[in-house]
Amino acid sequence: MKGWILYRESGANLRPDAYEIHRLVAVAKESGIQLEVFQPEQFELVVTREDRKSIMIDGEVLPLPHFVLPRLGANTTYFALAVIRHLERLGVHTINASHSIEIVRDKLYTQQILAEHNLPVPKTMLVKFPINVSLVEQQLGFPVVVKTLSGSKGNGVFLCESRSSFMDLMEFISSTTSNANIILQEYVATSRGKDLRVFTIGGRVVACMKRSSLDENFKANYSRGGLVEPYPITPEIEWLATETSRILNLDIAGIDLLFDGEHFKICEANSSPGFRGIEQVAPLSIPEEIFNFVRVRLGIHA
Numbered sequence: 212m213k214g215w216i217l218y219r220e221s222g223a224n225l226r227p228d229a230y231e232i233h234r235l236v237a238v239a240k241e242s243g244i245q246l247e248v249f250q251p252e253q254f255e256l257v258v259t260r261e262d263r264k265s266i267m268i269d270g271e272v273l274p275l276p277h278f279v280l281p282r283l284g285a286n287t288t289y290f291a292l293a294v295i296r297h298l299e300r301l302g303v304h305t306i307n308a309s310h311s312i313e314i315v316r317d318k319l320y321t322q323q324i325l326a327e328h329n330l331p332v333p334k335t336m337l338v339k340f341p342i343n344v345s346l347v348e349q350q351l352g353f354p355v356v357v358k359t360l361s362g363s364k365g366n367g368v369f370l371c372e373s374r375s376s377f378m379d380l381m382e383f384i385s386s387t388t389s390n391a392n393i394i395l396q397e398y399v400a401t402s403r404g405k406d407l408r409v410f411t412i413g414g415r416v417v418a419c420m421k422r423s424s425l426d427e428n429f430k431a432n433y434s435r436g437g438l439v440e441p442y443p444i445t446p447e448i449e450w451l452a453t454e455t456s457r458i459l460n461l462d463i464a465g466i467d468l469l470f471d472g473e474h475f476k477i478c479e480a481n482s483s484p485g486f487r488g489i490e491q492v493a494p495l496s497i498p499e500e501i502f503n504f505v506r507v508r509l510g511i512h513a
Contacts, residue, residue: 284483
């Protein structure tokens with residue numbers, strides 16, 4: 212079985228801290244899978260009826276793989292999406308599909324779809340300049356969470372504790388980037404400094420961990436130094452995670468849940484979730500789980 216990974220770095224230039232990519236490549240080698248890592252910028256696309264020769268890497272036409280694993284997440288550019296779509300049109304199975312990646316990189320659109328399906332999500336507003344602060348206070352109140360439309364690992368997420376701090380941040384954004392795409396979300400106080408990351412593969416939950424911040428920061432991302440520990444998978448957690456993955460058509464997903472009293476709200480979905488923290492607390496190999504799913508999906512047996 213042959214596969215490609217689309218990543219922000221090529222296989223020859225992988226940084227030592229690219230944990231997930233190194234793990235995928237190592238486990239693939241152990242499993243007899245030929246796996247190569249490419250940057251989207253290495254590709255050249257030519258729209259032609261001679262499909263199999265319409266995609267080149269570093270100027271060379273290569274045999275197409277059985278599958279592609281895009282590992283770009285929120286940093287997926289238009290060019291990267293074009294590469295993924297082109298491979299899909301050539302019959303290469305992409306995990307996840309371009310349509311799903313495009314949806315979840317837009318946090319507002321993701322919330323709109325989940326709310327449409329009556330799933331519990333934080334109340335969300337799209338920012339429009341100039342800001343009607345009174346409307347924000349009426350609809351969401353303070354504190355309020357401010358987010359960029361795309362981002363990962365806690366980047367582009369801020370908490371405004373008061374009306375005055377919110378006005379200061381909005382004035383700063385307006386003066387520097389007046390056309391910035393910003394959303395506001397209600398602050399779920401019972402989830403301050405903690406949340407859940409649920410990892411799903413092929414429509415099933417394979418692991419769940421609780422993330423907790425080490426200080427007073429309201430963000431609990433493991434990539435920002437948060438603590439991780441295993442968390443029991445209750446029927447509610449399992450249903451929310453699998454239903455979110457199903458609705459967004461994600462083969463592989465990291466579903467983030469906020470503690471909402473005794474229940475949960477869906478914070479966001481990730482199409483290229485990290486799994487270093489998951490592998491620390493759960494007795495399983497995420498790459499093995501991924502490759503087993505790929506084999507089943509493609510009908511290729513080990």
